[in-house]
Amino acid sequence: MLPPRALSFQHRAEVDQLRTAVDGGGTAVLSQVLTGTGGVGKTQLAADYARTAWDSGSVDVLVWISASSRSAITNGYAQAGVEVLGADPTDTEKATREFLAWLEPKTGTKPCRWLVVLDDLADPADLRGLWPPASPRGRTLVTTRRRDAALTGAGRRLVHVGLFMPWEAAAYLTEVLAAHDHTEPAEQINALAADLGHLPLALAQAAAYLVDAELACADYRELFADRMRKLADLLPESSSLPDDQAVTVAATWSLSIERADQLRPAGLARPMIQLAAMLDPNGIPATVLTSHPALAHVTEHRTSNGTDSTHQAAPVSAEDAVRALRALHRLSLIDHSPPTPHQAVRVHQLIQRATRDALTPDQHDRVALTAADALSAAWPDVERDTGLARTLRANVTALTHTAEDALYLRSAPPQSALPRRPEPRPSRPGH
Numbered sequence: 001m002l003p004p005r006a007l008s009f010q011h012r013a014e015v016d017q018l019r020t021a022v023d024g025g026g027t028a029v030l031s032q033v034l035t036g037t038g039g040v041g042k043t044q045l046a047a048d049y050a051r052t053a054w055d056s057g058s059v060d061v062l063v064w065i066s067a068s069s070r071s072a073i074t075n076g077y078a079q080a081g082v083e084v085l086g087a088d089p090t091d092t093e094k095a096t097r098e099f100l101a102w103l104e105p106k107t108g109t110k111p112c113r114w115l116v117v118l119d120d121l122a123d124p125a126d127l128r129g130l131w132p133p134a135s136p137r138g139r140t141l142v143t144t145r146r147r148d149a150a151l152t153g154a155g156r157r158l159v160h161v162g163l164f165m166p167w168e169a170a171a172y173l174t175e176v177l178a179a180h181d182h183t184e185p186a187e188q189i190n191a192l193a194a195d196l197g198h199l200p201l202a203l204a205q206a207a208a209y210l211v212d213a214e215l216a217c218a219d220y221r222e223l224f225a226d227r228m229r230k231l232a233d234l235l236p237e238s239s240s241l242p243d244d245q246a247v248t249v250a251a252t253w254s255l256s257i258e259r260a261d262q263l264r265p266a267g268l269a270r271p272m273i274q275l276a277a278m279l280d281p282n283g284i285p286a287t288v289l290t291s292h293p294a295l296a297h298v299t300e301h302r303t304s305n306g307t308d309s310t311h312q313a314a315p316v317s318a319e320d321a322v323r324a325l326r327a328l329h330r331l332s333l334i335d336h337s338p339p340t341p342h343q344a345v346r347v348h349q350l351i352q353r354a355t356r357d358a359l360t361p362d363q364h365d366r367v368a369l370t371a372a373d374a375l376s377a378a379w380p381d382v383e384r385d386t387g388l389a390r391t392l393r394a395n396v397t398a399l400t401h402t403a404e405d406a407l408y409l410r411s412a413p414p415q416s417a418l419p420r421r422p423e424p425r426p427s428r429p430g431h
Contacts, residue, residue: 002047002064006204006243008175009044010168014161018049018141031131031140031154035147036161037332037348038252039201042143043119045161049141050117059115059139067118067142070126076118077130096130105135114138122259124150131156145256145332163348164200169193172203180211188217195224197281197349202249205235208242227402230357231350250354253333257355260331261303268316268324271301273333274363276347277355278371280398283343283391285378289325290318293373298324342391356402368403375399 018032034042053059061084065076074096081087081099088095103114116132121144132140134155144151152158164172173189184192196202210220224234232250241248260269275294276284288294299316322338325345329336335346356364375395383389400407 002050003043004244005047005051006041006044007179008172009048010164010172010200012041012045012164012168014045014159015048018045018159019052030134030138031142031156033142033144033151033156033158034161035144035151035158035332037351038145038256039199039249039350040161040163041200042161044200046117046119046141046143050115053115059113061112061114063114063116065116065118067121067126067144069122070130073118073126073130100130100133103135103138104133105137111137116140118142120144121146124148146330147332148330163198164193164203166190166193166198169196169198169200169203172200173207176204176207177210182211184217188221192217192221195221199249199348199350201245201252202350204242204245205249208236208240209234212236212240231353232357249350250357253351253354254358256331256333260327260333263327263330265316265320265323267303268298268320269327269331269333270303271298272321272324273328273347273351273355274301274359274367275371275374276334276345277352278368278399278402279375280391280395281347281349281352282394283340284345284347284395285388285391286322286338286341286344287378288371288374288392288395289345290321291374291377293370293377295321297367297370297374342385342388365403365406365409368399368406371399371403372407 014034018034034046036042047064050062050064054062063076063080065080066072067076074092077099078087078089078092078095081095081102082089085095085098085102087098103116105111114135114137116138118127118140119142121127121142124144124146127142131154132138140156142151147158147160163169170186170189170193173193174184174186177184177189192206193203196206206220209215210217213220215223220234223229230250232248235248235250236242238248257270257273260273261267263269272289275289275297279288295316295318298321302316325334325336328334333347333351337344337346359367375392379392380388
């Protein structure tokens with residue numbers, strides 16, 4: 001069953017890109033994979049395409065399947081086999097094989113135009129041997145947070161779904177609030193959209209909170225700016241989420257972090273993103289996250305829920321740290337760009353906040369102090385590279401904003417490397 005259309009659904013460039021790619025004809029690219037972090041609206045874009053295709057009569061068979069696990073995929077195929085072919089509902093494996101075989105192009109039979117949507121693919125391995133076949137009459141659309149190499153090739157193409165553009169976010173907020181007879185000044189709308197990082201899911205849930213609480217944007221923004229408040233406290237309760245949403249923004253990335261933590265080198269992704277959550281969302285130098293303090297932190301806090309225990313007790317190397325960053329990148333939790341080492345890692349500000357919210361106060365302070373030590377370790381003795389120095393200072397500013405109290409606790413180990421009092425242009429943290 002297709003999910004309902006979101007209130008004030010925004011037409012986006014990705015829709016046109018998807019439609020052009022899927023409807024372009026030929027057999028070069030028959031499968032599109034919508035990828036992006038949780039909350040950017042992949043499912044809504046896929047549903048909009050599928051609904052339009054069905055309503056326009058351009059497909060004869062439309063199958064929408066939850067792809068959260070391999071068993072969910074086979075159950076979806078089997079159900080389609082039962083409904084389309086009259087397959088035996090008691091034999092899931094056979095019904096799955098029959099349905100996939102039916103999708104194969106055949107000569108001498110009446111052509112059937114089909115569209116299979118596999119929503120929220122959790123693991124590319126779950127589709128091994130279960131990809132719909134290539135057919136000039138068929139198209140496959142997948143939504144996922146993953147962006148592994150295994151998802152491309154063989155007639156498949158990734159379509160990256162990003163955040164709303166600022167004007168899209170403002171238009172969405174304006175429309176959804178107006179639908180509830182709630183109007184706000186344009187400058188407050190724009191400011192709130194920026195506070196939420198133009199993330200569609202966050203905008204929808206914040207709007208619902210505003211309406212339910214009868215709050216003005218300015219009042220909500222004041223609450224949102226209070227770092228002592230958890231993100232979950234500024235969103236609707238699970239029973240009040242809009243558009244049939246299942247989880248809040250605060251919870252939407254927790255499963256992704258867990259999955260990233262299971263990728264090799266197992267157990268490193270969580271402590272790594274905790275460290276990145278303290279720093280500048282717009283760019284963290286690679287040297288900070290591979291510094292000795294960072295490696296010591298990841299080694300000490302390596303989680304045990306991973307499956308690879310071979311090197312569980314070994315110190316984490318810089319190469320291990322980079323692989324942990326790649327694991328987070330594959331789950332769309334960060335953007336890792338080695339070609340731009342001064343801004344190698346970018347993290348959405350709400351992913352950072354949700355990650356910090358999951359820490360105890362003591363954990364939060366210790367990670368913040370480790371981040372300070374990592375910045376100090378990465379700071380060159382002589383600032384010959386102005387770009388690197390500028391990025392490091394931006395990270396000092398972000399860290400101070402996030403954890404100022406912890407940074408000036410003289411008794412908290414390890415000793416903070418940041419200055420005891422703000423300095424306008426520090427040449428080096430601690431100097």
